[in-house]
Amino acid sequence: MEIAILGGTGPQGSGLALRLAKAGKNVIIGSRSAERAADIARKLEADHRGLTGKIFGEDNISAVKRAHEFVFLAVPFSGHAATLTEISPYIGDKCLIDLVVPLAQGNPRQMDMPPEGSATEQALAILGPDATVVGALHNVSATVLADLDHGINCDILVCGNKLAESKKVCELIREFGTEAYYCGPAENARCIESLTSILIRLNISKAVPFSHAGIRISHREKHGD
């Protein structure tokens, strides 16, 4: 089983490639340049021990074609719509997992949402209402993803209009050793994507004594009731 990551040469895509390869999945990094993708793939494999899956590099369209079931999208928001338009003829019924967060240019503490409401909803608008689009992994920093010596310090909120496919994505993410929750339809990406700018605000704030903030779902201990 091969999994594609479009924008896999960027920090978040590369971190995700490492997590997937550590979990035994074969990964195809997609990029506008197949050569650059292959270079990064070789470097990721050379720099990290204990990867039980392989990492390959391809241009984006070839990566989509090779993907068995899952295509992650981890490009900057500025390339979101163009990449989706490019791969649209080739995605078929494969599951697009959108990590993209429309942060405001120059101020990542603010959002600059597209007219569709969120990146995930924009992906649905471009790929069409029958496409399988799942939003996930918006709130994990690239640094946390790439640091294979430590676990992922947050839960993953997953949304999408197709329940069964969204739950499959939750199962895949749980292989990273963290919890994933199905959080409702694609529209809820407005909230989940926006959390990222709030977490970045906390990371930047001098009043908050930590970084790499994330979200965990807490719950009430049962008190014998």
Added chain:
Amino acid sequence: MEIAILGGTGPQGSGLALRLAKAGKNVIIGSRSAERAADIARKLEADHRGLTGKIFGEDNISAVKRAHEFVFLAVPFSGHAATLTEISPYIGDKCLIDLVVPLAQGNPRQMDMPPEGSATEQALAILGPDATVVGALHNVSATVLADLDHGINCDILVCGNKLAESKKVCELIREFGTEAYYCGPAENARCIESLTSILIRLNISKAVPFSHAGIRISHREKHGD
């Protein structure tokens, strides 16, 4: 120092009154009916030991007038705009802390946001741009608030356009023994309020083995770097 809670006869307002009184604050529960408010205030005091603050009951306008600095708003969203319009001439420079979440009628797993974007932004629109409006405590269940034998199981996300006043609200909430974070301007209430419907979805879901879900800000342990 007396603190008002409009809608203080409802479950969330009553739970909040208990937390404040436990923290030694004198509370004025506001309601459309002063008699009902006084009844509930007496009942809350009679049913709970260890409250070091007092609980009074008044009609909403009298509660606002008596409040020293803080006026919490915990009415159902259906009464949000009307209550704000009613108290608008009396709020002055007191700090309105808006707990209201515009859940969809009949389906609390969805939001039905007002045209302003969120309840907190609607409050700003009604009270005027110079008003002090802070959004907070959207994600805590009434049950958790009212159970004084146990701590609050989540962090509190606070937003507002006025930084200093928002931080005062964070300090007040920390007196409940939980962490509060300033999360940016009033616009971020769109995200923070929406989290409530996601948490309700998790609570309802048969796939999730817990209830009273909340949010905690996780962060990365420092690994010697």
